[in-house]
Amino acid sequence: MQIDANKCVGCGQCRPFCTMGVINFTRSGKGTKVHCYVDEDECVDCGICYRAQVCPVDALHQPLYGWPRSIRGTFSNPLAEHKETRVPGRGTEEMKTNDITNRFKRGFAGMAAEMGRPGTGARMREAEKVFMALAKLGVEFEPNNPLTGLLKDKTTGEMNPEVLNEKVLSAIIEMIIPLDKVIPVLETMERVAEEINTVFSIDLVARTDEDFSVPTARIMNENDKWFSINGKINLGLGHMNVKGAGVK
Amino acid sequence: MSHTLHRRGTEANLQQDYIVFSMTAKGFNEVNSRYALQEFLRILDKYEHVNMGDMKTGGKFLVNKDQIINNVADTSIVHAVFSDRKQLRDALKELKEADLGVSVIVSGIVEHVEQACQEAGIDPHTVEYSVGIRGKLARIPEDELLEITTMCGHGMVSQHLVRQMLLDLKRGKRTAQEAGEYLATPCVCGVFNPQRAQRLLEELAEVWCFDEV
Numbered sequence: 001m002q003i004d005a006n007k008c009v010g011c012g013q014c015r016p017f018c019t020m021g022v023i024n025f026t027r028s029g030k031g032t033k034v035h036c037y038v039d040e041d042e043c044v045d046c047g048i049c050y051r052a053q054v055c056p057v058d059a060l061h062q063p064l065y066g067w068p069r070s071i072r073g074t075f076s077n078p079l080a081e082h083k084e085t086r087v088p089g090r091g092t093e094e095m096k097t098n099d100i101t102n103r104f105k106r107g108f109a110g111m112a113a114e115m116g117r118p119g120t121g122a123r124m125r126e127a128e129k130v131f132m133a134l135a136k137l138g139v140e141f142e143p144n145n146p147l148t149g150l151l152k153d154k155t156t157g158e159m160n161p162e163v164l165n166e167k168v169l170s171a172i173i174e175m176i177i178p179l180d181k182v183i184p185v186l187e188t189m190e191r192v193a194e195e196i197n198t199v200f201s202i203d204l205v206a207r208t209d210e211d212f213s214v215p216t217a218r219i220m221n222e223n224d225k226w227f228s229i230n231g232k233i234n235l236g237l238g239h240m241n242v243k244g245a246g247v248k
Numbered sequence: 249m250s251h252t253l254h255r256r257g258t259e260a261n262l263q264q265d266y267i268v269f270s271m272t273a274k275g276f277n278e279v280n281s282r283y284a285l286q287e288f289l290r291i292l293d294k295y296e297h298v299n300m301g302d303m304k305t306g307g308k309f310l311v312n313k314d315q316i317i318n319n320v321a322d323t324s325i326v327h328a329v330f331s332d333r334k335q336l337r338d339a340l341k342e343l344k345e346a347d348l349g350v351s352v353i354v355s356g357i358v359e360h361v362e363q364a365c366q367e368a369g370i371d372p373h374t375v376e377y378s379v380g381i382r383g384k385l386a387r388i389p390e391d392e393l394l395e396i397t398t399m400c401g402h403g404m405v406s407q408h409l410v411r412q413m414l415l416d417l418k419r420g421k422r423t424a425q426e427a428g429e430y431l432a433t434p435c436v437c438g439v440f441n442p443q444r445a446q447r448l449l450e451e452l453a454e455v456w457c458f459d460e461v
Contacts, residue, residue, distance in 0.1 A: 016412040017434065019403055048404050048434050078251075078303060078402040078436055096325075097273035097351045098374040110376070118254060118394055119403050120387045169403050186379065193382035201254045202379035214375045228378040230262055231358040232253050235365060236373030237344065238351035242272060244283030245349075 001038045001049060007059035008035035014049040014060060019076075019169055020121055023049065035059075044121050044169045045073040068162045074146070075168035076121075092144050092174065095205045099238040109182050109216050110205030113189055115198065116170040122198040124150065125164040130173055130200065131157030133192035137184060142174035179206070182219050251401030252327075252355035252439050254378045256394045259357065261448065265399070265441045266336045266356035266364075268292060269327040270348075277349060278322050284348040286320045291346055292328040293317075295339040299329040301438015309432040309442065316438070329441050333360055340368040392452055396445050400435035409434070410449075417453045424450045 003014075003023070010033050015023045022042040025033040036059075038049075050060045065073070074080045094112075095104060104110050113130050116122030127147065134141075135157030141148045152158045177185055182204065189202060204227065206216040220227050252267045270288045272281040289300065293313065301307030305319040320326060330336045336354070343352055354361045358375065365372055381388065388394065389407040397405045413427035422430070428446030432438075 016408040017406055018408060019406045021406070021408055046404065048406070051436075052434065078404065093271065093273060095374045095376050096269075096271055096353050097276070099351055100273040100276045104374060113382075114254070117403065118256075118381065118388060118398050119407060120384075190382055196383050197387075199381050199383035199385060199388055201381050203253060203376055204379050205374060205376040207374045208372050212371055214377075216375070216377065220377070220379075226380060228254075228380065229259060229357050229359065230253070230255055230257070230355070230378055231361075232353060232355040232376040233358065233361050233365070233372045234374040235340070235343075235352045235354065235370050237348070237370070238273070238277065239349045240277050242277045242281045242284045242349035243287065243347065245277070245280040 001043050001045060001047065002040065002061050002063055003036050003038055004059045004061055005035050005037065007057045009057055010035040011056060012036060013054040013056070014052065017049045017052045017054065019046050019048060019119060020044055042167065044076040044167050046076040046169050047073065068166050071150070071163060071166050072168055075171045092142060094174070095232065095234050097238065098207065098234050099236045104176065104205050104207050106207050106209065107179060108176050109179050110174070110176050110203070111182065111185050112175070112203040113173045113200040114170050114203065115173065115200045116168060117201045120199050121167050121169050122171065123165060123167045124159055126196045126198045127171055127173060128157065128159040128164060129196055130189065130192050131159065133188050134173065134175065134185065137181070137188055139175045139177055139181070139185065142176065145172060145174045147171045147173060179215055179219060182216060183223050183225070186225065251437060253376055254398055254401060255355070256391065256398045261395065261444060262357050263333070263360060264331040264444050264447070266330045266333070266354060266361065267327055267439050268330065268336070268339060268352065268354050269325060270350045270352050271325040272322065272350050281322045281350060282320045282324065284350045285324055285326050286317050287346065288343070288348055288350060289317050289320065289326050289328065291342050292339055295330070295335045296332060297328045298331050298441055298443045299432060299438045300327065301436065302326045303437040306436050307432060307438025307440065309429055310436070325437070327437055327439050329439060331441065331443050333364060337364040337367050340364055340370060344368055344370055392448070396431065396448055399440045399445065401439065402437065404434040404436065405431055405440065413449060414453060414456050417449055424453070
């Protein structure tokens with residue numbers, strides 16, 4: 001995102017919308033505020049300052065960036081749709097359609113590290129550290145996740161070096177693992193977390209057992225691992241005969 | 249992985265916050281699913297909700313409800329937010345009876361959602377938990393602000409905007425309701441809960457001290 005210095009009147013209305021807090025004031029020699037500018041290196045191109053429509057003089061402008069800068073917008077702006085997944089946002093359909101796709105089968109868990117969430121943003125070099133730590137466990141990263149597509153080597157977790165300095169609001173390292181790998185993966189995430197200069201949020205998915213208990217809850221409790229009271233449940237109401245789908 | 253999973257809060261304030269949403273699976277049951285997704289929203293609209301939206305069009309604090317429903321596409325992800333468990337339960341009952349065939353997902357306190365499912369005659373299929381935040385925790389804002397900002401899972405509600413709303417509230421420039429609804433506008437999916445934000449802002453305004461303007 002850029003701000004046209006010739007148009008900007010320095011009202012600062014756009015500043016609080018910035019998810020990264022990187023819209024600053026330029027100052028005159030006397031220290032008075034002159035106009036706003038975006039620290040483009042720290043900006044993730046989420047576009048919210050522009051979409052908020054608070055600029056009284058239309059000074060905000062989203063340039064069409066080329067590779068590799070272009071990935072900032074596709075990962076950070078929720079209105080951008082990834083070509084690979086056709087899912088808007090940053091991840092995949094994951095458990096949201098598991099009642100149809102059976103992506104997460106009994107005996108397996110889905111885990112993810114949502115890099116940069118909440119609200120901190122992450123450089124890809126930080127994501128690479130987590131990828132590489134997890135790759136040593138032999139996990140297979142979700143092939144349909146757009147972040148996986150930026151890996152140079154899926155077995156080592158090395159990313160395309162061209163993207164390492166790019167910063168995004170969040171990007172998701174996603175994998176499916178056998179249930180007995182949940183704790184080793186979690187502990188690996190906890191170890192590598194000490195080496196990074198950002199944060200990540202952790203997701204844990206499982207299909208319910210036949211008695212409707214949740215195997216991952218059992219594993220976490222048995223190992224004295226904390227998880228939130230809050231979660232997400234797929235109700236299993238999906239099927240192939242969608243009502244009205246035959247209507248032309 | 250999930251735009252509604254990592255809402256932060258206490259049991260007391262999370263129990264005012266349940267998101268019901270729907271989508272279809274690409275390459276499976278997506279074609280012509282927009283009619284069922286529209287019916288999904290029409291059903292939820294019968295019950296008392298605090299937000300509604302489709303990320304392709306926007307939330308109800310950005311565009312009107314008819315626009316949201318009319319613009320639904322096969323690839324949409326459509327949402328409504330409830331603050332009352334009885335309304336949630338009744339909406340789920342009607343969704344089950346409607347048998348739309350689209351996937352339905354509910355985010356909220358897992359135990360409460362499971363109970364609502366049981367009362368609606370629904371057996372949960374898959375469960376996802378939030379396992380917390382790791383890394384350089386000094387870089388994230390105060391928990392009280394996170395309880396508000398994480399209601400937009402795409403991170404579009406900036407901590408700085410929440411601080412601005414608190415300042416406006418303390419200065420008497422906005423009411424807590426106005427501030428809560430204003431904070432819902434950056435969230436294009438319509439999953440932000442302005443009513444819960446209002447309550448959190450009211451509590452915070454009492455104790456918050458500003459070292460910034």
